[in-house]
Amino acid sequence: MSDGGVAGQAEAETRPGRFARLRRHWLLTSALALALLATATTVPLVLADSGDDAPCQDVPASTRALAKDPAAATRALDPGDDMARYPAVRKLIRQENPCGDGARALGALIEAATRADRPGAVHTVAQARAAYAVVAALDWAEVPDGMAPGLARMLADYVVDEARYLSSSDDAAGPAVTSEQAAPDREGWTRYGRFLAPGEAHADFEYTDPVLDASTDPDRLIEEVARNPEAFAVLYDAERAYFAHYLERLTSQGGDPDSRREDDPRDGSAATTWPDNDLEDIAGRIGALMRYRAAHTRDGQIPDLAAFDRAVRQHTRGAYRPAERRLTTRPPMGDIAGRPVSGPLRGDLADGRHQLLTVLDAWAESRNVPEARAAAMGQIIDNAYVRGLWLSV
Incomplete structure (x- = not known):
């Protein structure tokens, strides 16, 4: 693995x-x-x-039992629409040194509370609020290694929501939104992403509650758990799966088929504006994963990079290739991350640029995308990946 930028990167310390x-x-x-x-x-x-x-800190049997009862787990971690239960949620899961297998037990509880119930199922509002509360409760925390895989699987289950996060926003009204609140407007646009599943609630990681000192930064949590090879593989799989999912729903012009906005002479085609932004976000997230890998190697949290890379490959599910024809289905977020693989992942796993651009090239060829548009998309993805690798996303 060579494109993670271990040598020569300079990064200021930004957390305790x-x-x-x-x-x-x-x-x-x-x-x-x-x-x-x-x-x-x-x-x-x-x-x-x-x-x-x-x-x-001992994890009591009552807490461990919640992992086997998803409905009860969701109730335990749901802060409520008014966030009144957030302090209790934070107290329950923010444990930096659980005894024995307590960290894995907490990770299992988080998965049970936040992930979709089964393939094809959408997230409920309570599950989405619980996901927000988990990310907020663990902000700046030193996450125990045993919790990392469970947290990664939770983040993967909300891949659309975490990928669109940029910063806190006053426009966010609560920790989660209903499917009706997330629905596109008359021009086909919504701030919650493209190709959303009908009926699915979304965690709004841009929400902040200053009274409760609750805010989230999924990037910080991803950085924290990425030192665990299984968690790294889960997150890398999810972003690459989302990339393939996104491409196969675009038009042959690389545009949003649901866009009904009029073109702006200054900005070009309105149908490509938000796809370009979304593809930037995905590529930037993959670049950031490689940056975290490099940073953890420098600070000693990944003591043996070769062993880490071997473990990541063992946990990686495989490659994801877009369908050769445009798909019109709108699967829920959990199904995006859990989509079937197209085959084994070939080449240098840490060369995220190569992994992205080879998928893009194959998609553009199979869909007869105009050469100029394909080249423009490739440049957008390449630039975003490099920014993610070297800078903050």
Whole structure:
């Protein structure tokens, strides 16, 4: 794997380091010791250990049982439309050092609460709100490694929602929207994406609640879990599956078949405006995954890159190729990420640019896309991938 940009990347630290608590405890211990020496006072010194020696948190049987009851799990993690239960959700799942297999148990609970019930099923509003609450509750958290695969599968189940996230927005009215709220307007446009499944609710990761200090940044959570090879593979699969899904629903001109906007002479075809934006988002996410891989290698969280890459390939499902004819179906998000593979993934898995552009070229050839339009799409995807690889998405 060669295109992850491990060498030469410069990236500023943007979150608390994993040893921040250790430094704080060391300073506290030193200050207390000096105070005791100065006063010649003898008192029992009891301080919580840090790092691997920190006391673990037990995950009770009642919490573990929720993973086997999806309806109850959703109720437990649904913050409500008014976010009144968000503090309880945060307390339940934000555990940085669960005992034993507790991290995997929490990951299983999150999956049960947020993912679609079965293939072909759409997300409910309660499930979408729960997904928002999970991402908000774990913002800036040091996610235990055992939770990472479950969180990745949750994010993959909301691939359309996380891919469109850019930043918090005052236009977002709540943690999730109904299918009616997400429906396209008379011009065929909606801020929640293209080709949405009828009846599906969507998590709105752009929503923020300053009173509860609740906000989300899916990119930060993706960066955190991407140090786990299984989680990395799940997310990489989901983005590549979404890319194939998206292409096979475009017209042979690379446009949105549902667009009814009039063309703007300044911006060109209205039908291609939002597809270009969406393809940028997808390519940028894949580039960012490779950037996270490089960053985790530099900071030692991926101690053996070759072993990590082998594990990623073992967990990767395969390649995704668009259909040779335009599809008009609108599957739910869970089915997008879980679509059947087209065959084994060939070539350098970390060369995301190659993986994207070979799929685009095959689609353009099979659909007789005009050469100029195919070239323009390729340039958009290439630029977005490079930005994702080297810069913040």
